[in-house]
Amino acid sequence: MLRISGLIKLTNSLHEEFFRCSRLEGKEYQAAIQSSRDDILALTTSIHKKLSAYDSPLNQLTSPARQAYLWLAYLVEEDHLEQHCRSLARAARAFQTALPRKQNFDIRFYNCKYTYSIHHNSQSVHATLHEGFIYAPDSVFNEIVKTLKKNASAKNNPVIKAFIATRPFQNCYTQLNPSLKPKKIHIQGAFHDxxxxxxxxxxxxxxxxxxxxxxxxxxxxxxxxxxxxxxxxxxxxxxxxxxxxxxxxxxxxxxxxxxxxxxxxxxxxxxxxxxxxxxxxxxxxxxxxxxxxxxxxxxxxxxxxxxxxxxx
Known part of the structure; x- marks a missing residue:
């Protein structure tokens, strides 16, 4: 296995950084996004160079490291990082509005193997949602909070189930969970080369x-x-x-x-x-x-x- 020193620790610090970014506005927000993107791009480029020496690169990483690397690579594509932070602000607002007595909120999106996981006590809420939820409308975040308050399962919630079936969520999930089998390469087609x-x-x-x-x-x-x-x-x-x-x-x-x-x-x-x-x-x-x-x-x-x- 290829060791990427400090990768998991970095993802934890990035969650904190993104939550801070989600509360910023204007030039401060843009500067924070730019700084985070530059750091992530430098890291993913470095990891890619190390992996490029192998025929099955993703197989060289442990499962946690692979999840982290694919998540970071996803964030630097298009406007995914900005979408991540803006949706983080909306999700946090939904939790804070519905649970005003809670004092501490730790809300994050990640390349997790589950749809979402929420742990809470009398003072705090710790919620990890799959990265695909960055495309969720406010109504979905509201439903997630309702399941928490009712101690219900998301599997039986029609609003959450319907969103998970949408193309944006599924595309994100597929990209973050690629097959570990080497991609079959087909250069010569039936009619074109x-x-x-x-x-x-x-x-x-x-x-x-x-x-x-x-x-x-x-x-x-x-x-x-x-x-x-x-x-x-x-x-x-x-x-x-x-x-x-x-x-x-x-x-x-x-x-x-x-x-x-x-x-x-x-x-x-x-x-x-x-x-x-x-x-x-x-x-x-x-x-x-x-x-x-x-x-x-x-x-x-x-x-x-x-x-x-x-x-x-």
Whole structure:
């Protein structure tokens, strides 16, 4: 097992830092978010470099360390950290409003193996909710407090059950609990070859200067997302919906180009927000030779695939 010194201790201190951030406003809030994000990004990048030497990197970590690493990696994506802190403020408000006699509140979101856990006594409340609850509306937090007051189970609460079944919660849960089996890599599709697409795009738009990431088709056909780039694993995935004889090469190459732009530009923070589609990114994206045609074809493919899946 690979040892990451102080990782679990750091997550505990981050919970305290996030709770403090959730009470800040304006420039103080933005500065605190920026500082936390920079620290987390530096740590996750360092861990990723250590893990990259192994064929099955996540298997090198103990279960607690793996939970912590995946949680930190999730927080630095998009605006997840800001969403985390703002939702933390809403959750704390729900607990404090419903339980005014309690003096101490320790509310946190984490990559836990359970939906949520709450311990309380006459003075204090300690609640750990799965990270997916950062997408919960206030009504869900209110229901969680009700189950606490009634000493009831969340399993029987229709509001909580309905939220857990939503796409935002499920997507978060899936990302934080990946299979420990090595990801199956499929480069050669039934009709299109990702290697060939990368070579075309790299030659035409990046002067052959981009190092090739791991390329793979998705396990299933999709209609919402046609591609994604995982910076922590350097894996570029293209939706299997594009592996069809009716899909043009320039549409496949556009998705390849879009995801490679993520690799090329990376992400940056602006006023505390994690930006992956910057103005420079959008400008470069529109320089794709068949931009309009590809966008139109992708819209058609998405609509057709959505209809196909709805009929199943």
């Amino acid at each position: 990702l290697n060939a697409s990368f070579e075309r795009v790299n030659r035409k738009y990046f002067n052959n200067k981009l190092e090739k990431p791991t390329l793979t088709w998705s396990a299933r056909r999709t209609y919402r997302t046609m591609g994604c780039y995982d910076v922590t694993k350097d894996i570029l995935t293209v939706s299997r919906s594009l592996d069809h004889q009716t899909v043009s090469l320039h549409t496949l190459d556009f998705i390849m180009y879009h995801e490679l732009l993520h690799k090329y530009f990376g992400t940056k923070s602006v006023n505390g927000r994690h930006i992956s589609h910057s103005a420079r990114f959008r400008e470069a994206e529109k320089s794709f030779e068949h931009f309009q045609q590809a966008a139109q074809e992708l819209q058609r493919i998405s609509q057709e695939e959505k209809k196909r899946q709805s009929r199943r």
